[in-house]
Structure formats: structure tokens, C-alpha cells
Amino acid sequence: MERIGVTPDSDGWRQRGRVTITSTFPTDDQELDNLMVLLGQREGAKVKDLISQVSFNPITKGLRDRLLRRLARVGVSASNAARSSGFGVGR
Numbered sequence: 380m381e382r383i384g385v386t387p388d389s390d391g392w393r394q395r396g397r398v399t400i401t402s403t404f405p406t407d408d409q410e411l412d413n414l415m416v417l418l419g420q421r422e423g424a425k426v427k428d429l430i431s432q433v434s435f436n437p438i439t440k441g442l443r444d445r446l447l448r449r450l451a452r453v454g455v456s457a458s459n460a461a462r463s464s465g466f467g468v469g470r
Contacts, residue, residue: 382406383418385426396425410445414438 384399400422405412417438421429428434 382415396427397423398426398429399423410442410449414442 382400382402382404384401386394386397386399388395398418398421400415400419403415403419406415418429421438429438431437
């Protein structure tokens with residue numbers, strides 16, 4: 380099920396690349412549900428402003444550490460999880 384969309388380039392330079400919410404139905408994943416709430420609050424924002432490390436308030440702030448802690452809770456070592464997931468160690 381599609382939950383978010385991004386406006387296409389055909390919408391013109393002012394509107395393209397903006398987030399639209401297509402479903403607010405829960406996902407059964409607390410981290411993803413929390414991100415969906417944040418997306419809903421910032422619907423219409425450009426994707427680059429939501430995820431860029433240089434943006435003022437990215438929705439991904441702290442996400443890497445939260446996901447690594449979640450993997451550690453289920454028994455995956457943090458260094459192995461970081462390496463295999465592409466997060467890299469020491470970032």
C-alpha cells in the first residue's frame with residue numbers, strides 16, 4: 380500500500396518534489412508510524428528539506444541511532460548492523 384507520494388516534475392518547478400500523504404493507516408512499526416506523523420505535519424514540504432543533513436529540521440535526525448539501538452535490542456551487534464545496512468561505523 381502506498382502511503383506517501385512525491386509530486387512529479389510535470390507539476391512545474393515550484394511544486395515538484397513535494398511530499399503528499401496518501402494514507403495515514405498505521406504500519407505496525409512504531410518508528411515508521413512516528414515518521415508518518417512528522418510527514419503529515421510537514422506535508423507539502425520538499426523532500427530535500429525533509430531528509431538533507433544540512434536542512435534546519437530533517438525528519439531523519441537521530442534515525443540512524445534509533446534504528447541501530449532497535450537492531451541491538453533484537454540481538455544484532457551494532458557494528459555488524461551498521462556495516463551490513465550501509466550506515467557505516469563511526470559516522
